[in-house]
Amino acid sequence: xxxxxxxxxxxxxxxxxxxxxxxxxxxxxxxxxxxxxxxxxxxxxxxxxxxxxxxxxxxxxxxxxxxxxxxxxxxxxxxxxxxxxxxxxxxxxxxxxxxxxxxxxxxxxxxxxxxxxxxxxxxxxxxxxxxxxxxxxxxxxxxxxxxxxxxxxxxxxxxxxxxxxxxxxxxxxxxxxxxxxxxxxxxxxxxxxxxxxxxxxxxxxxxxxxxxxxxxxxxxxxxxxxxxxxxxxxxxxxxxxxxxxxxxxxxxxxxxxxxxxxxxxxxxxxxxxxxxxxxxxxxxxxxxxxxxxxxxxxxxxxxxxxxxxxxxxxxxxxxxxxxxxxxxxxxxxxxxxxxxxxxxxxxxxxxxxxxxxxxxxxxxxxxxxxxxxxxxxxxxxxxxxxxxxxxxxxxxxxxxxxxxxxxxxxxxxxxxxxxxxxxxxxxxxxxxxxxxxxxxxxxxxxxxxxxxxxxxxxxxxxxxxxxxxxxxxxxxxxxxxxxx
Ligand SMILES: [Zn+2]
Numbered sequence: 001x002x003x004x005x006x007x008x009x010x011x012x013x014x015x016x017x018x019x020x021x022x023x024x025x026x027x028x029x030x031x032x033x034x035x036x037x038x039x040x041x042x043x044x045x046x047x048x049x050x051x052x053x054x055x056x057x058x059x060x061x062x063x064x065x066x067x068x069x070x071x072x073x074x075x076x077x078x079x080x081x082x083x084x085x086x087x088x089x090x091x092x093x094x095x096x097x098x099x100x101x102x103x104x105x106x107x108x109x110x111x112x113x114x115x116x117x118x119x120x121x122x123x124x125x126x127x128x129x130x131x132x133x134x135x136x137x138x139x140x141x142x143x144x145x146x147x148x149x150x151x152x153x154x155x156x157x158x159x160x161x162x163x164x165x166x167x168x169x170x171x172x173x174x175x176x177x178x179x180x181x182x183x184x185x186x187x188x189x190x191x192x193x194x195x196x197x198x199x200x201x202x203x204x205x206x207x208x209x210x211x212x213x214x215x216x217x218x219x220x221x222x223x224x225x226x227x228x229x230x231x232x233x234x235x236x237x238x239x240x241x242x243x244x245x246x247x248x249x250x251x252x253x254x255x256x257x258x259x260x261x262x263x264x265x266x267x268x269x270x271x272x273x274x275x276x277x278x279x280x281x282x283x284x285x286x287x288x289x290x291x292x293x294x295x296x297x298x299x300x301x302x303x304x305x306x307x308x309x310x311x312x313x314x315x316x317x318x319x320x321x322x323x324x325x326x327x328x329x330x331x332x333x334x335x336x337x338x339x340x341x342x343x344x345x346x347x348x349x350x351x352x353x354x355x356x357x358x359x360x361x362x363x364x365x366x367x368x369x370x371x372x373x374x375x376x377x378x379x380x381x382x383x384x385x386x387x388x389x390x391x392x393x394x395x396x397x398x399x400x401x402x403x404x405x406x407x408x409x410x411x412x413x414x415x416x417x418x419x420x421x422x423x424x425x426x427x428x429x430x431x432x433x434x435x436x437x438x439x440x441x442x443x444x445x446x447x448x449x450x451x452x453x454x455x456x457x458x459x460x461x462x463x464x465x466x467x468x469x470x471x472x473x474x475x476x477x478x479x480x481x482x483x484x
Pocket of ligand 1: 106107108142167
């Protein structure tokens with residue numbers, strides 16, 4: 001236990017909490033995080049880190065480095081918000097902040113600063129002259145942008161011995177799940193406009209093509225593997241006039257599957273539908289890859305190291321008032337959401353023969369670490385993460401800490417509302433301490449790093465990393481649907 005080094009996180013608790021609150025106050029979406037980056041960089045420079053900004057060809061990516069020589073350990077931080085999730089802080093009902101449309105509905109205000117807390121404690125350790133380098137990666141655009149995949153394309157994580165991260169959640173746990181690889185593609189249909197009543201025979205509708213493509217893909221869904229997912233959003237419907245045949249339309253597709261190769265196979269099938277519907281409607285179609293990300297490669301050695309630190313770092317102490325507030329947030333979820341969660345919990349309780357999980361109730365605040373059982377086949381999480389791309393370049397692992405009331409959901413107003421609360425701050429600092437404890441342990445345990453690398457090598461046998469094609473540039477999400 002490296003208590004002396006970890007103490008700095010409590011000593012600087014006010015500054016760290018303020019930093020996270022400032023990011024919360026400036027919710028910026030993928031690749032537009034200029035203010036958030038400035039806030040974080042100012043702090044890191046002041047703390048004596050060597051900052052490089054921008055980094056790896058991404059305007060709102062940066063690195064902050066301290067130390068010398070090997071091992072080189074990366075900490076991944078995020079700071080992007082979600083569109084249309086504006087919500088007042090510490091408010092038990094849904095209410096927007098006047099004049100703000102975005103909100104931190106995934107807790108990335110905490111995620112970025114929790115990583116900085118860890119970097120501060122590791123720096124404290126390295127200041128003694130111990131060998132090793134810590135690099136904090138400021139990773140933009142996780143939501144819908146896969147910022148880390150763009151950074152990985154430039155080899156950002158290749159020289160690392162390992163990388164660690166965390167994510168705010170409803171529980172404390174070492175993440176064992178693997179994630180879905182994905183690709184996001186914009187289909188752009190062009191037709192011919194005409195008066196919809198006067199001379200419809202001359203019109204060729206791009207909107208018809210978009211709608212037919214979606215129908216085609218809905219039929220395709222019956223003939224794909226169970227774990228694959230196809231989602232779409234019409235981002236440009238061609239205008240607001242039903243009396244004009246729409247000559248242009250765009251639909252954004254997100255295709256997911258457990259493996260990158262499966263995503264590529266599905267993409268080819270979706271492309272065929274797009275081409276078929278263009279042929280049928282006598283329109284033209286072009287498509288543009290917006291981004292992609294890879295599935296997560298787990299690393300049991302690093303997971304065990306994180307678990308070891310969870311057992312050593314004292315859990316935050318939560319007050320009666322905080323627990324009471326958490327319970328109130330839990331009750332704000334709709335009955336349907338709660339029913340779904342209840343089924344989920346009872347299923348988990350049946351599957352997991354653990355006394356902790358047996359105790360899980362809908363409105364308990366989860367102030368315990370979920371027991372870790374090494375799983376040969378890692379469970380598949382429903383979504384994707386660009387941490388996946390980091391895990392294709394070096395051994396990578398993550399934790400979650402209990403930041404929100406149970407049943408807060410994902411990307412919800414409840415998460416935005418709790419993002420500046422005392423429980424969230426405690427969870428953020430707790431995550432920082434667990435990560436720092438793990439990193440200092442690893443810096444002093446070359447054998448464990450060696451084992452983690454051996455496991456990585458074994459898992460990567462026969463696998464080839466497929467980076468985002470060179471010509472694709474990171475694009476702010478609000479730009480989509482405006483191209484023509
Ligand atoms: Zn997130």
